[in-house]
């Protein structure tokens with residue numbers, strides 16, 4: 001893999017030549033967002049910064065779409081309508097990157113959404129300044145509340161497509177612990193998993209630790225359920241059909257001498273097909289109810305769905321077009337395949353998975369991963385197998401996740417800009433047109 005500087009080439013060079021001139025203010029913008037992270041649903045400052053910057057480039061900006069959502073629209077003649085989306089929110093993680101622009105507080109851009117927004121602004125700026133090179137409409141989305149998997153739904157329920165037009169394609173990218181400068185495309189749907197997050201309450205009957213036989217112990221029922229739930233994947237899902245079941249939270253009781261009344265579990269189920277996801281969720285419910293009954297719990301357990309995210313399925317034709325644009329602009333050696341990941345997103349709702357919300361069928365999505373690991377950090381993690389390297393690099397959501405801006409920002413901006421140009425330059429109203437060769 002190459003760590004040499006990226007020299008843009010190919011048909012989009014006239015637009016990409018303008019990147020040098022905007023890279024410095026864009027880097028300052030990215031650092032400012034990083035220093036001021038805001039949690040899901042409270043992205044007021046981030047939204048304002050993006051809105052101001054888009055307005056300065058001539059975009060018609062609407063704020064407050066589905067919460068703190070920002071929509072910027074720029075039209076240049078007739079042509080396709082292409083949406084570009086980035087997330088505004090940060091996570092409740094206390095930063096330990098040691099970066100000079102690190103956040104100082106309880107929140108952190110530990111998922112790289114600051115870089116996504118900066119690259120979105122970069123692409124929006126290049127497109128605005130190079131209008132002769134495309135026709136159509138660019139719709140820029142700053143989406144709130146991705147980490148809670150609620151923001152895409154909120155923007156769509158606020159009439160996103162009715163107000164700003166039906167998209168011919170919606171594009172997004174996400175940071176990943178790949179070498180900076182690389183982009184990775186899925187080679188078949190899906191790119192990311194679908195998920196269901198569940199809350200479980202087991203009802204026992206509290207009592208005295210010394211006379212536990214007179215109580216019904218929900219701690220024992222919860223412990224038995226946790227162990228049994230870990231059989232769902234190896235014993236009910238085929239080895240080639242990826243499913244994960246994780247109990248991430250368990251809480252019960254207030255005192256070691258007291259048998260409590262209830263015990264609670266928080267868990268997440270993920271899968272790479274809707275059928276497997278539904279099957280695993282049904283298995284989880286069956287196990288929880290059976291363990292509750294086996295313990296003699298006096299009441300049925302409560303099982304609540306806290307959130308759902310759809311599979312992220314990239315359209316094969318959009319993927320082929322964007323991959324080709326990335327190979328041209330970044331060099332073929334920087335474009336690699338991406339095996340589907342068990343990470344999850346609410347981006348799928350902009351396509352068919354959200355049809356019940358927005359009422360549009362067949363909107364193609366484009367989605368790829370962008371590498372953010374600096375060359376030095378990459379070299380330090382090198383010399384071992386791929387799995388060892390991955391374990392040595394801080395992943396997304398880690399307090400040490402630190403995208404290498406000097407490489408990752410220009411490459412992410414280039415990836416989004418060239419993907420947008422490729423789709424804008426397709427004939428209008430023919431989202432299924434053949435890729436240009």
Ligand SMILES: [Zn+2]
Nearest residue numbers: 111147396397
């Ligand atoms: Zn995240």
Ligand SMILES: [Zn+2]
Nearest residue numbers: 111112113174
């Ligand atoms: Zn993310």
